[in-house]
Amino acid sequence: MSSEPESFDVVVVGAGPAGLAAAAVAAESGRRVALLEGSPWLGGQVWRTSDDPVVRASRLHSDDPVVRASRLHLPRFTSPEPVQENPPTSHGQTPPQPARTWINRGQRAGVAVFPSTTVVAAPAPGLLRTDRGTDFAWRRLILAVGARELFLPFPGWTLPNVMGAGALTLMSKTGLPVRGKRVVVAGSGPLLLAVAAELRQHGAHVVRVVEQADLASLIRFGLALPRLAPAKLWQGLGYAVRLLGVPYQTGCWPVAAQGHDTVETVTLTDGRRRWTDRCDYLACGFGLVPNLELAQLLGCQLDPTGVRVSHRQETSVPAVFCAGEPTGIGGAERALVEGQIAGFAAAEREVDVARLQAARVRHQRFANALARAFALREELKALAAPDTLVCRCEDVSHRELDHCRSWTEAKLHTRCGMGSCQGRLCGAATRFLYGWELPSVRPPIQPVPLAALALPPSRSDLETHNPAP
Amino acid sequence: MAESVTLTVNGVPVRVPAGTTIAAAVTAAGVTRFRRSVSGEPRAPLCGMGICYECRVTLDGLPHSRSCLLLCADHQEVRTDE
Numbered sequence: 001m002s003s004e005p006e007s008f009d010v011v012v013v014g015a016g017p018a019g020l021a022a023a024a025v026a027a028e029s030g031r032r033v034a035l036l037e038g039s040p041w042l043g044g045q046v047w048r049t050s051d052d053p054v055v056r057a058s059r060l061h062s063d064d065p066v067v068r069a070s071r072l073h074l075p076r077f078t079s080p081e082p083v084q085e086n087p088p089t090s091h092g093q094t095p096p097q098p099a100r101t102w103i104n105r106g107q108r109a110g111v112a113v114f115p116s117t118t119v120v121a122a123p124a125p126g127l128l129r130t131d132r133g134t135d136f137a138w139r140r141l142i143l144a145v146g147a148r149e150l151f152l153p154f155p156g157w158t159l160p161n162v163m164g165a166g167a168l169t170l171m172s173k174t175g176l177p178v179r180g181k182r183v184v185v186a187g188s189g190p191l192l193l194a195v196a197a198e199l200r201q202h203g204a205h206v207v208r209v210v211e212q213a214d215l216a217s218l219i220r221f222g223l224a225l226p227r228l229a230p231a232k233l234w235q236g237l238g239y240a241v242r243l244l245g246v247p248y249q250t251g252c253w254p255v256a257a258q259g260h261d262t263v264e265t266v267t268l269t270d271g272r273r274r275w276t277d278r279c280d281y282l283a284c285g286f287g288l289v290p291n292l293e294l295a296q297l298l299g300c301q302l303d304p305t306g307v308r309v310s311h312r313q314e315t316s317v318p319a320v321f322c323a324g325e326p327t328g329i330g331g332a333e334r335a336l337v338e339g340q341i342a343g344f345a346a347a348e349r350e351v352d353v354a355r356l357q358a359a360r361v362r363h364q365r366f367a368n369a370l371a372r373a374f375a376l377r378e379e380l381k382a383l384a385a386p387d388t389l390v391c392r393c394e395d396v397s398h399r400e401l402d403h404c405r406s407w408t409e410a411k412l413h414t415r416c417g418m419g420s421c422q423g424r425l426c427g428a429a430t431r432f433l434y435g436w437e438l439p440s441v442r443p444p445i446q447p448v449p450l451a452a453l454a455l456p457p458s459r460s461d462l463e464t465h466n467p468a469p
Numbered sequence: 470m471a472e473s474v475t476l477t478v479n480g481v482p483v484r485v486p487a488g489t490t491i492a493a494a495v496t497a498a499g500v501t502r503f504r505r506s507v508s509g510e511p512r513a514p515l516c517g518m519g520i521c522y523e524c525r526v527t528l529d530g531l532p533h534s535r536s537c538l539l540l541c542a543d544h545q546e547v548r549t550d551e
Contacts, residue, residue: 161514164517174490261502393522424520
Protein backbone atom coordinates (compact mmCIF):
# COMPACT_ATOMS: atom_id res chain seq x y z
CA MET A 1 0.00 0.00 0.00
CA SER A 2 1.43 3.32 -1.05
CA SER A 3 0.42 6.44 0.82
CA GLU A 4 2.80 8.64 -1.18
CA PRO A 5 1.39 9.18 -4.65
CA GLU A 6 3.67 9.16 -7.67
CA SER A 7 3.46 12.62 -9.18
CA PHE A 8 3.32 13.34 -12.92
CA ASP A 9 2.76 16.34 -15.19
CA VAL A 10 0.47 14.23 -17.35
CA VAL A 11 -1.30 10.98 -16.50
CA VAL A 12 -2.80 9.09 -19.44
CA VAL A 13 -5.37 6.38 -18.72
CA GLY A 14 -5.56 3.68 -21.39
CA ALA A 15 -2.81 2.44 -23.72
CA GLY A 16 -4.74 2.04 -26.97
CA PRO A 17 -4.07 4.20 -30.04
CA ALA A 18 -5.30 7.42 -28.40
CA GLY A 19 -3.44 6.86 -25.14
CA LEU A 20 -0.16 5.78 -26.78
CA ALA A 21 -0.20 8.82 -29.06
CA ALA A 22 -1.13 11.22 -26.25
CA ALA A 23 1.55 9.87 -23.93
CA ALA A 24 4.24 9.94 -26.64
CA VAL A 25 3.68 13.54 -27.78
CA ALA A 26 3.32 14.85 -24.23
CA ALA A 27 6.57 13.14 -23.21
CA GLU A 28 8.34 14.36 -26.36
CA SER A 29 7.29 17.84 -25.27
CA GLY A 30 9.32 17.39 -22.10
CA ARG A 31 6.49 16.49 -19.76
CA ARG A 32 6.79 13.75 -17.13
CA VAL A 33 4.17 11.24 -18.27
CA ALA A 34 2.59 8.12 -16.75
CA LEU A 35 0.56 5.72 -18.86
CA LEU A 36 -1.83 3.48 -16.92
CA GLU A 37 -3.31 0.41 -18.60
CA GLY A 38 -5.73 -2.07 -17.04
CA SER A 39 -4.65 -5.05 -19.14
CA PRO A 40 -1.19 -6.60 -19.48
CA TRP A 41 -1.02 -5.44 -23.13
CA LEU A 42 -0.12 -2.19 -24.84
CA GLY A 43 -2.06 -1.19 -27.95
CA GLY A 44 -5.59 -1.46 -26.62
CA GLN A 45 -8.11 -3.90 -28.02
CA VAL A 46 -7.58 -2.90 -31.63
CA TRP A 47 -3.83 -3.55 -31.66
CA ARG A 48 -3.73 -6.41 -29.18
CA THR A 49 -1.34 -9.21 -29.99
CA SER A 50 0.19 -11.97 -27.93
CA ASP A 51 3.60 -10.56 -28.67
CA ASP A 52 3.69 -7.02 -27.45
CA PRO A 53 6.65 -5.85 -25.42
CA VAL A 54 4.98 -6.00 -22.05
CA VAL A 55 3.87 -9.57 -22.60
CA ARG A 56 7.33 -10.49 -23.77
CA ALA A 57 8.95 -8.77 -20.82
CA SER A 58 6.62 -10.61 -18.49
CA ARG A 59 7.40 -14.00 -19.86
CA LEU A 60 11.12 -13.46 -20.22
CA HIS A 61 11.12 -12.91 -16.49
CA SER A 62 8.64 -15.34 -15.00
CA ASP A 63 9.34 -13.70 -11.66
CA ASP A 64 8.44 -10.35 -13.17
CA PRO A 65 6.83 -8.03 -10.62
CA VAL A 66 4.07 -7.10 -13.08
CA VAL A 67 3.04 -10.69 -13.44
CA ARG A 68 3.30 -11.44 -9.77
CA ALA A 69 1.55 -8.25 -8.79
CA SER A 70 -1.30 -8.87 -11.20
CA ARG A 71 -1.74 -12.31 -9.67
CA LEU A 72 -1.47 -11.28 -6.09
CA HIS A 73 -3.01 -7.80 -6.36
CA LEU A 74 0.05 -6.36 -4.71
CA PRO A 75 0.81 -2.71 -5.27
CA ARG A 76 4.07 -3.15 -7.13
CA PHE A 77 5.60 -1.07 -9.86
CA THR A 78 8.13 -1.98 -12.46
CA SER A 79 9.80 -0.10 -15.22
CA PRO A 80 9.03 -1.61 -18.59
CA GLU A 81 11.58 -3.59 -20.56
CA PRO A 82 13.20 -1.87 -23.52
CA VAL A 83 11.14 -2.37 -26.64
CA GLN A 84 12.63 -4.45 -29.43
CA GLU A 85 12.14 -3.02 -32.89
CA ASN A 86 11.16 -6.38 -34.37
CA PRO A 87 10.21 -8.78 -31.62
CA PRO A 88 10.14 -12.46 -32.59
CA THR A 89 6.78 -14.18 -32.57
CA SER A 90 5.29 -17.18 -30.85
CA HIS A 91 1.71 -17.07 -32.16
CA GLY A 92 2.98 -16.05 -35.58
CA GLN A 93 2.18 -12.36 -35.13
CA THR A 94 4.04 -9.17 -34.62
CA PRO A 95 2.50 -6.07 -33.09
CA PRO A 96 0.97 -4.01 -35.88
CA GLN A 97 3.39 -1.43 -37.22
CA PRO A 98 1.54 1.67 -35.90
CA ALA A 99 1.45 0.16 -32.40
CA ARG A 100 5.19 -0.48 -32.45
CA THR A 101 5.86 3.01 -33.78
CA TRP A 102 3.93 4.72 -31.00
CA ILE A 103 5.18 2.39 -28.26
CA ASN A 104 8.76 3.08 -29.35
CA ARG A 105 8.21 6.84 -29.48
CA GLY A 106 6.77 6.79 -25.98
CA GLN A 107 9.57 4.60 -24.74
CA ARG A 108 12.28 6.85 -26.18
CA ALA A 109 10.63 9.92 -24.69
CA GLY A 110 10.56 8.30 -21.24
CA VAL A 111 6.88 7.51 -20.70
CA ALA A 112 6.48 5.51 -17.49
CA VAL A 113 4.19 2.58 -18.33
CA PHE A 114 2.07 0.84 -15.70
CA PRO A 115 0.36 -2.24 -17.19
CA SER A 116 -2.25 -4.30 -15.32
CA THR A 117 -3.13 -1.16 -13.37
CA THR A 118 -6.78 -0.12 -13.30
CA VAL A 119 -8.05 3.23 -12.05
CA VAL A 120 -10.82 2.65 -9.52
CA ALA A 121 -11.39 6.02 -7.85
CA ALA A 122 -10.53 9.71 -7.75
CA PRO A 123 -10.26 10.29 -4.01
CA ALA A 124 -9.26 13.96 -4.29
CA PRO A 125 -8.87 16.58 -7.03
CA GLY A 126 -5.79 15.79 -9.10
CA LEU A 127 -5.49 12.29 -7.70
CA LEU A 128 -6.32 8.83 -9.07
CA ARG A 129 -6.36 5.60 -7.11
CA THR A 130 -5.68 2.23 -8.74
CA ASP A 131 -6.71 -1.33 -7.95
CA ARG A 132 -3.25 -1.86 -6.51
CA GLY A 133 -3.91 0.72 -3.85
CA THR A 134 -1.41 3.09 -5.44
CA ASP A 135 -2.17 6.75 -6.09
CA PHE A 136 -1.16 8.89 -9.05
CA ALA A 137 -1.12 12.68 -8.81
CA TRP A 138 -1.60 14.61 -12.06
CA ARG A 139 -1.51 18.16 -13.34
CA ARG A 140 -3.13 17.19 -16.64
CA LEU A 141 -5.21 14.06 -17.08
CA ILE A 142 -5.96 12.39 -20.42
CA LEU A 143 -8.76 9.81 -20.56
CA ALA A 144 -8.17 7.39 -23.43
CA VAL A 145 -10.18 4.50 -22.04
CA GLY A 146 -11.61 3.18 -25.30
CA ALA A 147 -14.86 1.41 -25.99
CA ARG A 148 -16.54 -1.91 -25.43
CA GLU A 149 -18.96 -3.96 -27.49
CA LEU A 150 -22.69 -3.45 -27.21
CA PHE A 151 -24.35 -6.70 -26.18
CA LEU A 152 -28.10 -7.04 -26.67
CA PRO A 153 -30.09 -9.77 -24.96
CA PHE A 154 -31.75 -12.52 -27.04
CA PRO A 155 -32.78 -16.03 -25.99
CA GLY A 156 -29.64 -18.10 -25.43
CA TRP A 157 -27.17 -15.19 -25.31
CA THR A 158 -25.87 -16.27 -21.90
CA LEU A 159 -24.75 -19.70 -23.18
CA PRO A 160 -21.01 -20.42 -23.04
CA ASN A 161 -19.31 -19.74 -26.39
CA VAL A 162 -21.72 -16.95 -27.28
CA MET A 163 -19.18 -14.13 -27.13
CA GLY A 164 -18.58 -10.66 -28.39
CA ALA A 165 -17.40 -10.45 -31.99
CA GLY A 166 -14.30 -8.50 -31.05
CA ALA A 167 -14.04 -10.63 -27.92
CA LEU A 168 -13.55 -13.90 -29.78
CA THR A 169 -10.82 -12.28 -31.89
CA LEU A 170 -9.09 -10.84 -28.82
CA MET A 171 -9.15 -14.22 -27.13
CA SER A 172 -7.93 -16.07 -30.21
CA LYS A 173 -5.00 -13.62 -30.40
CA THR A 174 -4.04 -14.57 -26.86
CA GLY A 175 -4.23 -18.32 -27.08
CA LEU A 176 -7.87 -19.41 -27.46
CA PRO A 177 -7.83 -22.29 -29.96
CA VAL A 178 -10.28 -21.57 -32.81
CA ARG A 179 -8.66 -23.68 -35.54
CA GLY A 180 -11.33 -25.77 -37.24
CA LYS A 181 -14.13 -24.27 -35.12
CA ARG A 182 -17.36 -23.24 -36.83
CA VAL A 183 -18.03 -19.59 -36.10
CA VAL A 184 -21.05 -17.45 -36.98
CA VAL A 185 -20.20 -13.75 -36.82
CA ALA A 186 -23.22 -11.52 -36.18
CA GLY A 187 -24.24 -8.06 -35.06
CA SER A 188 -23.25 -4.76 -36.60
CA GLY A 189 -20.40 -2.55 -37.70
CA PRO A 190 -17.23 -2.71 -39.78
CA LEU A 191 -15.64 -4.62 -36.90
CA LEU A 192 -17.51 -7.75 -38.04
CA LEU A 193 -15.46 -7.92 -41.24
CA ALA A 194 -12.19 -7.45 -39.41
CA VAL A 195 -13.24 -10.12 -36.92
CA ALA A 196 -14.15 -12.61 -39.62
CA ALA A 197 -10.87 -11.99 -41.46
CA GLU A 198 -8.83 -12.44 -38.25
CA LEU A 199 -10.67 -15.60 -37.23
CA ARG A 200 -10.11 -17.10 -40.65
CA GLN A 201 -6.44 -16.27 -40.36
CA HIS A 202 -6.39 -18.25 -37.10
CA GLY A 203 -7.88 -21.24 -38.89
CA ALA A 204 -11.53 -20.88 -37.88
CA HIS A 205 -14.29 -21.89 -40.27
CA VAL A 206 -16.37 -18.72 -40.55
CA VAL A 207 -19.80 -20.02 -41.53
CA ARG A 208 -21.42 -16.67 -42.20
CA VAL A 209 -21.23 -12.98 -41.34
CA VAL A 210 -24.58 -11.32 -40.68
CA GLU A 211 -24.89 -7.53 -40.47
CA GLN A 212 -28.12 -6.04 -39.17
CA ALA A 213 -27.82 -2.84 -41.24
CA ASP A 214 -29.54 -2.78 -44.63
CA LEU A 215 -27.61 -3.10 -47.86
CA ALA A 216 -28.91 0.31 -48.98
CA SER A 217 -27.37 2.16 -46.05
CA LEU A 218 -24.09 0.27 -46.46
CA ILE A 219 -23.97 1.19 -50.14
CA ARG A 220 -24.49 4.86 -49.24
CA PHE A 221 -21.68 4.53 -46.69
CA GLY A 222 -19.45 2.74 -49.19
CA LEU A 223 -19.98 5.40 -51.82
CA ALA A 224 -19.04 8.12 -49.35
CA LEU A 225 -15.92 6.28 -48.13
CA PRO A 226 -13.36 7.53 -50.70
CA ARG A 227 -14.27 11.08 -49.72
CA LEU A 228 -14.33 10.37 -45.98
CA ALA A 229 -11.25 8.21 -45.58
CA PRO A 230 -9.47 6.50 -48.47
CA ALA A 231 -7.39 4.32 -46.13
CA LYS A 232 -10.55 2.77 -44.74
CA LEU A 233 -11.67 1.85 -48.23
CA TRP A 234 -8.51 -0.13 -48.88
CA GLN A 235 -8.78 -1.75 -45.48
CA GLY A 236 -12.36 -2.79 -46.27
CA LEU A 237 -11.36 -4.17 -49.66
CA GLY A 238 -8.56 -6.11 -48.02
CA TYR A 239 -10.99 -7.76 -45.61
CA ALA A 240 -13.37 -8.49 -48.48
CA VAL A 241 -10.64 -10.28 -50.42
CA ARG A 242 -9.57 -12.32 -47.41
CA LEU A 243 -13.20 -13.26 -46.83
CA LEU A 244 -13.83 -14.56 -50.33
CA GLY A 245 -16.21 -17.47 -50.07
CA VAL A 246 -17.72 -16.43 -46.73
CA PRO A 247 -21.34 -15.27 -47.06
CA TYR A 248 -21.75 -11.66 -45.86
CA GLN A 249 -25.44 -10.99 -45.42
CA THR A 250 -26.85 -7.56 -44.70
CA GLY A 251 -30.24 -6.89 -43.15
CA CYS A 252 -29.91 -10.08 -41.07
CA TRP A 253 -29.63 -10.63 -37.35
CA PRO A 254 -29.63 -13.40 -34.73
CA VAL A 255 -32.90 -14.15 -32.92
CA ALA A 256 -31.86 -17.03 -30.64
CA ALA A 257 -28.99 -19.33 -29.73
CA GLN A 258 -29.47 -22.92 -28.64
CA GLY A 259 -27.29 -25.53 -26.96
CA HIS A 260 -26.78 -27.62 -23.84
CA ASP A 261 -23.37 -27.00 -22.25
CA THR A 262 -22.30 -24.57 -24.97
CA VAL A 263 -23.90 -22.96 -28.01
CA GLU A 264 -24.64 -25.52 -30.76
CA THR A 265 -26.92 -23.65 -33.14
CA VAL A 266 -28.01 -20.10 -33.85
CA THR A 267 -31.26 -19.01 -35.44
CA LEU A 268 -30.93 -16.06 -37.81
CA THR A 269 -33.48 -13.99 -39.70
CA ASP A 270 -33.68 -11.47 -42.53
CA GLY A 271 -37.03 -10.23 -41.21
CA ARG A 272 -39.04 -12.56 -43.45
CA ARG A 273 -37.66 -16.05 -43.06
CA ARG A 274 -35.66 -17.80 -40.33
CA TRP A 275 -32.97 -20.42 -40.58
CA THR A 276 -30.58 -22.18 -38.22
CA ASP A 277 -26.81 -22.59 -38.53
CA ARG A 278 -24.65 -25.04 -36.59
CA CYS A 279 -21.74 -23.37 -34.81
CA ASP A 280 -19.13 -23.87 -32.08
CA TYR A 281 -19.00 -20.14 -31.42
CA LEU A 282 -21.41 -17.29 -31.99
CA ALA A 283 -19.35 -14.09 -32.18
CA CYS A 284 -21.92 -11.36 -31.74
CA GLY A 285 -21.57 -7.65 -31.03
CA PHE A 286 -23.91 -4.82 -32.01
CA GLY A 287 -21.25 -2.18 -32.49
CA LEU A 288 -19.23 -0.32 -29.88
CA VAL A 289 -20.18 1.91 -26.97
CA PRO A 290 -17.73 4.28 -25.28
CA ASN A 291 -16.32 3.58 -21.82
CA LEU A 292 -17.64 6.55 -19.86
CA GLU A 293 -17.37 5.51 -16.22
CA LEU A 294 -14.15 7.36 -15.38
CA ALA A 295 -15.30 10.55 -17.13
CA GLN A 296 -18.63 10.34 -15.29
CA LEU A 297 -16.83 9.80 -12.00
CA LEU A 298 -14.77 12.95 -12.61
CA GLY A 299 -17.91 14.94 -13.40
CA CYS A 300 -17.25 15.45 -17.13
CA GLN A 301 -20.33 16.47 -19.12
CA LEU A 302 -21.59 14.01 -21.70
CA ASP A 303 -23.09 14.40 -25.18
CA PRO A 304 -25.40 11.79 -26.70
CA THR A 305 -22.38 10.18 -28.41
CA GLY A 306 -19.85 10.36 -25.58
CA VAL A 307 -17.73 12.72 -23.51
CA ARG A 308 -18.16 16.37 -24.52
CA VAL A 309 -14.82 17.88 -25.56
CA SER A 310 -13.49 21.12 -27.04
CA HIS A 311 -11.37 21.29 -30.19
CA ARG A 312 -8.38 20.74 -27.82
CA GLN A 313 -10.02 17.52 -26.51
CA GLU A 314 -10.56 19.25 -23.15
CA THR A 315 -13.63 18.09 -21.23
CA SER A 316 -15.97 20.31 -19.20
CA VAL A 317 -13.61 19.70 -16.26
CA PRO A 318 -10.52 21.91 -16.62
CA ALA A 319 -7.22 20.07 -17.18
CA VAL A 320 -9.05 16.81 -17.93
CA PHE A 321 -8.81 15.76 -21.58
CA CYS A 322 -10.47 12.90 -23.43
CA ALA A 323 -9.51 11.28 -26.74
CA GLY A 324 -10.58 8.42 -28.98
CA GLU A 325 -13.67 6.26 -28.66
CA PRO A 326 -14.98 7.81 -25.40
CA THR A 327 -15.69 11.03 -27.33
CA GLY A 328 -17.64 9.09 -30.00
CA ILE A 329 -17.01 5.84 -31.88
CA GLY A 330 -14.72 6.50 -34.86
CA GLY A 331 -11.94 3.93 -34.99
CA ALA A 332 -8.18 3.82 -34.48
CA GLU A 333 -7.13 6.50 -36.98
CA ARG A 334 -9.45 9.05 -35.40
CA ALA A 335 -8.19 7.99 -31.97
CA LEU A 336 -4.57 8.60 -33.04
CA VAL A 337 -5.42 12.15 -34.16
CA GLU A 338 -7.42 12.95 -31.05
CA GLY A 339 -4.76 11.39 -28.84
CA GLN A 340 -2.05 13.58 -30.36
CA ILE A 341 -4.21 16.67 -29.97
CA ALA A 342 -4.84 15.82 -26.31
CA GLY A 343 -1.12 15.22 -25.74
CA PHE A 344 -0.16 18.50 -27.41
CA ALA A 345 -2.90 20.39 -25.54
CA ALA A 346 -1.76 18.93 -22.22
CA ALA A 347 1.76 20.17 -23.08
CA GLU A 348 0.37 23.54 -24.20
CA ARG A 349 1.67 23.20 -27.75
CA GLU A 350 -1.20 25.11 -29.30
CA VAL A 351 0.39 25.38 -32.75
CA ASP A 352 0.39 21.61 -33.05
CA VAL A 353 -3.15 21.45 -31.72
CA ALA A 354 -4.18 23.83 -34.52
CA ARG A 355 -2.22 21.88 -37.14
CA LEU A 356 -4.30 18.74 -36.48
CA GLN A 357 -7.73 20.38 -36.59
CA ALA A 358 -8.43 19.60 -40.25
CA ALA A 359 -7.73 15.92 -39.67
CA ARG A 360 -9.87 16.01 -36.56
CA VAL A 361 -12.84 17.37 -38.49
CA ARG A 362 -12.35 14.83 -41.29
CA HIS A 363 -12.33 11.91 -38.86
CA GLN A 364 -15.38 13.28 -37.09
CA ARG A 365 -17.26 13.28 -40.40
CA PHE A 366 -16.27 9.64 -40.84
CA ALA A 367 -17.50 8.84 -37.31
CA ASN A 368 -20.84 10.52 -38.03
CA ALA A 369 -21.27 8.59 -41.28
CA LEU A 370 -20.37 5.37 -39.46
CA ALA A 371 -23.05 5.96 -36.82
CA ARG A 372 -25.68 6.68 -39.50
CA ALA A 373 -24.80 3.67 -41.66
CA PHE A 374 -24.82 1.15 -38.82
CA ALA A 375 -27.73 2.56 -36.79
CA LEU A 376 -29.47 -0.28 -34.98
CA ARG A 377 -32.86 -1.43 -36.29
CA GLU A 378 -35.98 -1.35 -34.11
CA GLU A 379 -36.53 -5.11 -34.44
CA LEU A 380 -33.53 -5.70 -32.17
CA LYS A 381 -35.50 -4.23 -29.26
CA ALA A 382 -37.94 -7.13 -29.52
CA LEU A 383 -35.40 -9.98 -29.39
CA ALA A 384 -35.57 -10.60 -25.63
CA ALA A 385 -38.28 -13.04 -24.53
CA PRO A 386 -39.95 -12.44 -21.14
CA ASP A 387 -37.59 -14.90 -19.42
CA THR A 388 -34.44 -13.73 -21.27
CA LEU A 389 -31.90 -12.36 -18.79
CA VAL A 390 -30.95 -8.73 -19.34
CA CYS A 391 -28.65 -8.35 -16.32
CA ARG A 392 -26.25 -11.29 -16.41
CA CYS A 393 -24.58 -10.53 -13.08
CA GLU A 394 -27.78 -10.71 -11.02
CA ASP A 395 -29.88 -12.78 -13.46
CA VAL A 396 -32.66 -10.18 -13.87
CA SER A 397 -35.07 -10.99 -16.70
CA HIS A 398 -36.68 -8.81 -19.35
CA ARG A 399 -40.06 -9.55 -17.69
CA GLU A 400 -38.89 -8.00 -14.42
CA LEU A 401 -37.51 -4.88 -16.11
CA ASP A 402 -40.07 -4.25 -18.84
CA HIS A 403 -42.48 -2.38 -16.56
CA CYS A 404 -39.80 -0.24 -14.87
CA ARG A 405 -39.59 3.34 -16.13
CA SER A 406 -36.02 4.17 -15.23
CA TRP A 407 -32.70 2.78 -14.14
CA THR A 408 -33.39 3.98 -10.59
CA GLU A 409 -36.74 2.20 -10.48
CA ALA A 410 -35.15 -0.97 -11.86
CA LYS A 411 -32.51 -0.85 -9.15
CA LEU A 412 -35.15 -0.32 -6.45
CA HIS A 413 -37.26 -3.28 -7.58
CA THR A 414 -34.61 -5.68 -8.84
CA ARG A 415 -30.87 -6.06 -8.49
CA CYS A 416 -30.30 -4.99 -12.10
CA GLY A 417 -26.88 -3.42 -12.54
CA MET A 418 -25.76 -4.12 -9.00
CA GLY A 419 -23.43 -7.03 -9.74
CA SER A 420 -19.76 -7.24 -10.58
CA CYS A 421 -19.91 -5.43 -13.92
CA GLN A 422 -21.69 -2.52 -12.21
CA GLY A 423 -24.10 -2.02 -15.07
CA ARG A 424 -21.46 -1.87 -17.79
CA LEU A 425 -23.32 -4.48 -19.85
CA CYS A 426 -26.95 -4.01 -18.91
CA GLY A 427 -26.64 -0.20 -18.71
CA ALA A 428 -25.98 0.05 -22.44
CA ALA A 429 -28.55 -2.66 -23.21
CA THR A 430 -31.34 -1.04 -21.18
CA ARG A 431 -30.55 2.33 -22.73
CA PHE A 432 -31.24 0.81 -26.16
CA LEU A 433 -34.13 -1.47 -25.10
CA TYR A 434 -36.05 0.82 -22.76
CA GLY A 435 -34.58 4.26 -23.45
CA TRP A 436 -33.28 4.65 -19.89
CA GLU A 437 -30.52 7.08 -18.97
CA LEU A 438 -27.10 5.58 -18.25
CA PRO A 439 -26.59 4.44 -14.69
CA SER A 440 -24.81 6.90 -12.41
CA VAL A 441 -21.29 6.07 -11.34
CA ARG A 442 -19.76 5.90 -7.90
CA PRO A 443 -16.37 4.74 -6.70
CA PRO A 444 -14.88 2.21 -6.84
CA ILE A 445 -15.65 1.96 -10.56
CA GLN A 446 -14.24 -1.59 -10.63
CA PRO A 447 -14.57 -4.20 -7.88
CA VAL A 448 -11.32 -4.10 -5.88
CA PRO A 449 -9.85 -5.71 -2.79
CA LEU A 450 -10.87 -3.65 0.22
CA ALA A 451 -7.20 -2.96 1.02
CA ALA A 452 -6.85 -0.94 -2.18
CA LEU A 453 -9.38 1.58 -0.86
CA ALA A 454 -8.52 1.60 2.79
CA LEU A 455 -6.07 4.49 3.03
CA PRO A 456 -7.36 8.01 2.55
CA PRO A 457 -5.01 10.38 0.72
CA SER A 458 -2.70 12.16 3.11
CA ARG A 459 -3.20 15.89 3.80
CA SER A 460 -0.02 16.82 2.01
CA ASP A 461 -1.24 14.99 -1.11
CA LEU A 462 -4.27 17.20 -1.23
CA GLU A 463 -2.25 20.35 -0.80
CA THR A 464 0.53 19.67 -3.25
CA HIS A 465 -1.10 17.75 -6.07
CA ASN A 466 -3.98 19.90 -7.17
CA PRO A 467 -4.17 20.21 -10.93
CA ALA A 468 -3.01 23.40 -12.54
CA PRO A 469 -5.91 25.80 -13.09
CA MET B 470 9.00 -24.02 -30.73
CA ALA B 471 7.69 -21.20 -28.63
CA GLU B 472 8.29 -21.15 -24.91
CA SER B 473 5.53 -22.80 -22.95
CA VAL B 474 4.23 -22.72 -19.40
CA THR B 475 2.45 -25.39 -17.39
CA LEU B 476 -0.36 -24.70 -14.96
CA THR B 477 -3.23 -26.73 -13.55
CA VAL B 478 -6.92 -26.23 -14.28
CA ASN B 479 -9.11 -27.96 -11.68
CA GLY B 480 -6.11 -30.10 -10.77
CA VAL B 481 -5.33 -31.19 -14.35
CA PRO B 482 -1.97 -30.04 -15.76
CA VAL B 483 -2.21 -27.93 -18.93
CA ARG B 484 0.70 -26.84 -21.11
CA VAL B 485 0.18 -23.69 -23.18
CA PRO B 486 2.38 -21.31 -25.19
CA ALA B 487 3.73 -18.36 -23.21
CA GLY B 488 1.53 -15.30 -23.70
CA THR B 489 -1.68 -17.31 -23.35
CA THR B 490 -4.38 -15.92 -21.09
CA ILE B 491 -5.81 -17.97 -18.23
CA ALA B 492 -9.20 -17.82 -20.02
CA ALA B 493 -7.72 -19.43 -23.13
CA ALA B 494 -5.93 -22.06 -21.04
CA VAL B 495 -9.17 -22.97 -19.25
CA THR B 496 -10.86 -23.46 -22.63
CA ALA B 497 -7.87 -25.40 -23.95
CA ALA B 498 -8.26 -27.69 -20.91
CA GLY B 499 -11.75 -28.55 -22.15
CA VAL B 500 -13.61 -26.65 -19.44
CA THR B 501 -16.69 -24.83 -20.72
CA ARG B 502 -18.18 -23.59 -17.44
CA PHE B 503 -16.09 -20.83 -15.89
CA ARG B 504 -18.59 -19.92 -13.23
CA ARG B 505 -22.17 -20.50 -12.16
CA SER B 506 -24.56 -17.55 -12.21
CA VAL B 507 -26.71 -16.59 -9.20
CA SER B 508 -29.53 -18.75 -10.60
CA GLY B 509 -27.19 -21.63 -11.45
CA GLU B 510 -26.61 -21.08 -15.18
CA PRO B 511 -23.22 -22.03 -16.66
CA ARG B 512 -21.26 -18.97 -17.79
CA ALA B 513 -18.09 -18.38 -19.81
CA PRO B 514 -16.21 -15.34 -21.15
CA LEU B 515 -18.28 -12.81 -23.07
CA CYS B 516 -16.34 -9.56 -23.56
CA GLY B 517 -12.69 -10.66 -23.59
CA MET B 518 -11.59 -7.31 -22.17
CA GLY B 519 -12.30 -7.33 -18.45
CA ILE B 520 -15.70 -5.61 -18.55
CA CYS B 521 -18.27 -8.39 -18.04
CA TYR B 522 -16.77 -10.49 -15.22
CA GLU B 523 -18.20 -13.70 -16.74
CA CYS B 524 -14.71 -15.24 -16.96
CA ARG B 525 -14.09 -15.13 -13.22
CA VAL B 526 -12.03 -18.00 -11.81
CA THR B 527 -10.14 -18.70 -8.62
CA LEU B 528 -6.42 -18.23 -9.28
CA ASP B 529 -3.96 -19.47 -6.67
CA GLY B 530 -6.73 -19.23 -4.09
CA LEU B 531 -7.77 -15.72 -5.09
CA PRO B 532 -11.45 -15.73 -6.11
CA HIS B 533 -13.03 -13.39 -8.70
CA SER B 534 -9.90 -13.20 -10.86
CA ARG B 535 -10.71 -12.04 -14.40
CA SER B 536 -9.11 -14.81 -16.43
CA CYS B 537 -9.26 -12.89 -19.73
CA LEU B 538 -6.87 -10.24 -18.37
CA LEU B 539 -4.36 -12.57 -16.72
CA LEU B 540 -1.45 -14.32 -18.37
CA CYS B 541 -0.50 -17.91 -17.63
CA ALA B 542 2.62 -18.61 -15.61
CA ASP B 543 4.22 -21.84 -14.41
CA HIS B 544 2.77 -23.49 -11.29
CA GLN B 545 -0.47 -21.51 -11.27
CA GLU B 546 -3.53 -23.28 -9.91
CA VAL B 547 -6.82 -22.36 -11.54
CA ARG B 548 -10.21 -23.49 -10.29
CA THR B 549 -13.44 -22.86 -12.16
CA ASP B 550 -17.09 -23.11 -11.20
CA GLU B 551 -16.62 -21.99 -7.59
